[in-house]
Amino acid sequence: MLMVSKQDIEKTKRMEGEIIGSSLKADREFIIEKKGREGLRKVEKEMEKLGYALKYEEIDKYKWYPVQQDFLSLLLAQKIFNWSDETIREWGRWGAKTNFIIKLMARLVSKKTIASFASKSWRKYYTRGTMEYKLDDEKRVGTAIIKDFTIYPVHLHYLEGYFYQILSLVEPSPNLKVKGVETKDSNVHRFEVTW
Amino acid sequence: MNDRGKTENLLKMAVEDLKDIEIYVQEYSTFLPLAVCTINPLGIILNSNQAFQKLTGYKEIEAIGKKMKDLFLNKENFKDLIKEKTLKGKSSLTRKMTLLTKEEKKMPVSMAISIRRDEEDNFIGHFIALSDITAFEDLRKNLEKKVKERTKQLQERVDELEKFRRLTEGRELKMVELKEEIKKLKEELEKQKGRK
Numbered sequence: 001m002l003m004v005s006k007q008d009i010e011k012t013k014r015m016e017g018e019i020i021g022s023s024l025k026a027d028r029e030f031i032i033e034k035k036g037r038e039g040l041r042k043v044e045k046e047m048e049k050l051g052y053a054l055k056y057e058e059i060d061k062y063k064w065y066p067v068q069q070d071f072l073s074l075l076l077a078q079k080i081f082n083w084s085d086e087t088i089r090e091w092g093r094w095g096a097k098t099n100f101i102i103k104l105m106a107r108l109v110s111k112k113t114i115a116s117f118a119s120k121s122w123r124k125y126y127t128r129g130t131m132e133y134k135l136d137d138e139k140r141v142g143t144a145i146i147k148d149f150t151i152y153p154v155h156l157h158y159l160e161g162y163f164y165q166i167l168s169l170v171e172p173s174p175n176l177k178v179k180g181v182e183t184k185d186s187n188v189h190r191f192e193v194t195w
Numbered sequence: 196m197n198d199r200g201k202t203e204n205l206l207k208m209a210v211e212d213l214k215d216i217e218i219y220v221q222e223y224s225t226f227l228p229l230a231v232c233t234i235n236p237l238g239i240i241l242n243s244n245q246a247f248q249k250l251t252g253y254k255e256i257e258a259i260g261k262k263m264k265d266l267f268l269n270k271e272n273f274k275d276l277i278k279e280k281t282l283k284g285k286s287s288l289t290r291k292m293t294l295l296t297k298e299e300k301k302m303p304v305s306m307a308i309s310i311r312r313d314e315e316d317n318f319i320g321h322f323i324a325l326s327d328i329t330a331f332e333d334l335r336k337n338l339e340k341k342v343k344e345r346t347k348q349l350q351e352r353v354d355e356l357e358k359f360r361r362l363t364e365g366r367e368l369k370m371v372e373l374k375e376e377i378k379k380l381k382e383e384l385e386k387q388k389g390r391k
Contacts (some may be wrong), residue, residue, distance in 0.1 A: 094256065
């Protein structure tokens with residue numbers, strides 16, 4: 001029996017774009033950290049049933065993979081391990097902390113540099129979609145908008161954690177919050193940032 | 196080979212070079228016995244090597260995002276040190292600090308700190324290296340204690356000698372007095388004999 005409904009599988013198959021291997025690898029390392037190699041094998045087994053077989057050891061950090069590899073691993077891990085939205089956010093924070101690209105982003109020294117870097121950084125991960133980030137320092141709010149990219153709730157929570165971690169490097173305020181907001185357009189996703 | 200073929204070849208070589216660099220950096224970082232981390236201009240840890248994790252007790256995933264000053268007992272000292280102007284004109288700075296490990300153990304460390312700049316000379320943070328100087332501090336304290344004890348012993352000896360000196364000096368003076376008196380008495384006696 002499949003863990004994902006037929007409807008969701010069809011929607012997933014229609015997703016376009018690719019994701020960089022280093023991101024996939026880092027995300028699977030979270031599963032290993034939390035649930036061990038056995039836990040990861042469970043996720044890989046379910047992915048194989050859905051037609052997206054890919055073993056962690058075979059992932060090439062510098063290759064591009066179908067974006068379904070990203071979304072399905074998040075969705076299946078959440079279902080298999082019954083992970084809460086907060087755990088998914090923790091996963092996003094992990095992804096930001098461990099990614100080699102982030103470690104090299106020494107230029108992220110302020111919220112302004114993040115804003116100018118946002119659209120370029122999206123391209124380092126995905127071949128589809130765009131991201132822009134606007135901030136208002138006076139009102140202490142910012143908005144990140146991702147367009148032309150399919151994001152399901154589990155991925156939304158992941159990105160909340162991911163963006164929070166990146167922003168916390170330049171805004172260590174305890175009041176920093178990142179929240180995904182639903183929009184009418186399924187291909188446009190907004191994240192509101194306050195600090 | 197056409198242009199497309201050349202570009203693909205160059206890209207393939209660039210990716211292979213990048214993989215090699217990444218492996219080299221990771222191996223070097225793992226090997227380096229000195230605890231090293233990088234922080235951004237706000238003093239937030241961006242990454243750390245294995246030696247740093249071993250010294251502080253914080254895994255890299257726990258250290259990233261932490262404020263470096265929170266790892267020290269003397270937090271204000273650290274904040275002053277990472278101000279850009281503090282290091283201006285100097286390639287690096289070394290200071291003795293007290294590290295607070297994850298297990299809340301206090302550890303004396305020598306901290307070396309240097310500025311990082313990008314290719315446009317913008318300030319982008321610091322490299323920090325820490326070395327455990329517990330053994331050195333213990334040795335220093337031990338030596339200080341020994342020097343203190345030895346000094347005390349020497350002072351006691353000096354005091355004893357001084358006391359003895361005063362005693363003997365007093366006795367000598369007394370003997371001189373007695374000799375003088377004996378001499379006078381002898382002279383007196385001679386005079387008495389002479390009169391008879």
